[in-house]
Amino acid sequence: MTRQFIGLGLWKFLQSVISVLAGVQSQNKRQQDFAGDNLLRIISTCLGGAVVLILVVLVMVNMALPDPS
Amino acid sequence: MKIRTWLSLSSIALLLSLSSLAKAEWGVNMTEGVTEISQSIYDLHMLIFWICVAIGVVVFGVMFYVMFKHRKSKGAVAAQFDESVTLEWLWTVIPTIILIAMAVPATKTLVEMYDASDAQVDIKITGYQWKWQYDYLGEDVSFFSNLSTSRDAVYNKEEKGENYLLEVDKEVVIPTGQKVRFLITSNDVIHAWWVPEFAVKKDAIPGYVNESWVNVPVGQEGIYRGQCAELCGVDHGFMPIVVRAVSQADYATWLDEQRAEKEAAALAALGDYSFDELMTTGAEVYAGRCAACHGQNGEGMGSMFPPMVGSDIVLNDVEKHIDILINGVAGSAMQSFAEQLTDVEIAAVITYERNAWGNDTGDIVTPRDIIDARQ
Numbered sequence: 001m002t003r004q005f006i007g008l009g010l011w012k013f014l015q016s017v018i019s020v021l022a023g024v025q026s027q028n029k030r031q032q033d034f035a036g037d038n039l040l041r042i043i044s045t046c047l048g049g050a051v052v053l054i055l056v057v058l059v060m061v062n063m064a065l066p067d068p069s
Numbered sequence: 070m071k072i073r074t075w076l077s078l079s080s081i082a083l084l085l086s087l088s089s090l091a092k093a094e095w096g097v098n099m100t101e102g103v104t105e106i107s108q109s110i111y112d113l114h115m116l117i118f119w120i121c122v123a124i125g126v127v128v129f130g131v132m133f134y135v136m137f138k139h140r141k142s143k144g145a146v147a148a149q150f151d152e153s154v155t156l157e158w159l160w161t162v163i164p165t166i167i168l169i170a171m172a173v174p175a176t177k178t179l180v181e182m183y184d185a186s187d188a189q190v191d192i193k194i195t196g197y198q199w200k201w202q203y204d205y206l207g208e209d210v211s212f213f214s215n216l217s218t219s220r221d222a223v224y225n226k227e228e229k230g231e232n233y234l235l236e237v238d239k240e241v242v243i244p245t246g247q248k249v250r251f252l253i254t255s256n257d258v259i260h261a262w263w264v265p266e267f268a269v270k271k272d273a274i275p276g277y278v279n280e281s282w283v284n285v286p287v288g289q290e291g292i293y294r295g296q297c298a299e300l301c302g303v304d305h306g307f308m309p310i311v312v313r314a315v316s317q318a319d320y321a322t323w324l325d326e327q328r329a330e331k332e333a334a335a336l337a338a339l340g341d342y343s344f345d346e347l348m349t350t351g352a353e354v355y356a357g358r359c360a361a362c363h364g365q366n367g368e369g370m371g372s373m374f375p376p377m378v379g380s381d382i383v384l385n386d387v388e389k390h391i392d393i394l395i396n397g398v399a400g401s402a403m404q405s406f407a408e409q410l411t412d413v414e415i416a417a418v419i420t421y422e423r424n425a426w427g428n429d430t431g432d433i434v435t436p437r438d439i440i441d442a443r444q
Contacts, residue, residue: 022161024157027152
């Protein structure tokens with residue numbers, strides 16, 4: 001399991017995160033994500049999604065708020 | 070076939086021209102208002118409206134084109150596929166970009182609307198069933214603003230005026246060129262203070278103070294009308310708002326006049342009044358403040374608003390009658406009129422109620438009685 005996770009690669013990991021956030025994913029990729037016993041991969045994808053979502057909201061709110069100075 | 074096509078096209082053209090005429094007549098679009106904020110809101114509304122129109126034209130245009138181009142009579146066969154990641158990305162990313170493009174200016178306007186800091190004038194607005202109270206904080210000016218349309222106009226016994234149900238006995242006055250903060254709350258149920266030309270619509274909630282603000286530009290002096298925008302009971306449509314925006318010099322003069330009026334009212338309470346004078350004033354006060362609930366002729370309204378005619382309190386218990394006017398009745402719709410009416414007005418309306426519609430008690434309640442009862 002750990003080997004699979006480590007071997008995932010950052011780009012594939014990010015792809016999975018963005019796909020989860022947007023809800024757009026090919027059938028092959030979905031099966032790949034959920035294949036085998038890679039539970040750690042699914043959990044880290046979800047956590048990554050949450051972090052990205054929080055960062056996006058933070059950036060957008062800061063863009064919208066007026067400059068305090 | 071050609072004639073039918075031409076007839077159809079002509080009908081559509083006629084309908085479209087009628088609808089544009091109708092739009093001009095009815096003014097169906099939102100008002101641009103008179104303040105910078107109201108203009109921002111209007112611009113935002115029009116931007117989003119045209120974005121929606123463009124999306125509608127593109128989506129329906131493509132849909133109808135595809136339906137026509139690939140119609141069954143031309144032998145079109147439906148494609149059989151169940152996945153197109155590229156298309157899915159397109160219809161996810163494009164709307165997201167459009168939404169963000171709309172959200173950024175909308176949020177900036179919202180933040181500006183909520184920034185009520187650094188105001189030069191503070192007015193506390195309290196909603197009552199069914200009137201508004203205005204307190205000019207730090208200025209010692211406070212008054213109630215009631216509907217001034219007569220009940221006869223409401224019941225079609227007289228002609229309705231130009232500002233039917235949008236006129237009050239006392240307007241709220243604000244200066245132009247200054248930021249005016251409104252602190253909005255309620256004394257009973259939820260109301261909403263709404264003046265479309267200012268783009269201000271705020272709920273008045275009991276036990277909670279909402280903030281809003283307006284800065285009417287210099288040169289835009291005038292009358293601005295609004296209404297309660299939250300269903301608040303049987304007379305919800307009878308508690309309008311009238312704001313008079315005046316120059317700063319006129320505003321200062323108006324404040325002085327209000328203070329002078331208050332002093333004059335206090336002095337007037339010490340004067341002597343005849344029975345006829347009290348009855349005349351009482352009839353006016355009753356028609357404006359009491360008739361909505363207790364009936365034009367004191368007949369009452371259902372079990373909630375008791376009749377004045379033949380009432381035991383009205384006929385026999387003058388102390389209780391005065392107490393009810395001054396303190397209201399807890400747990401009922403009867404409000405305290407201590408702040409809403411002057412001593413003379415309270416004395417006059419009690420005298421009137423005790424002597425009108427055949428009550429004929431002969432009782433005279435004087436303003437001095439009211440002063441004593443207040444202590």
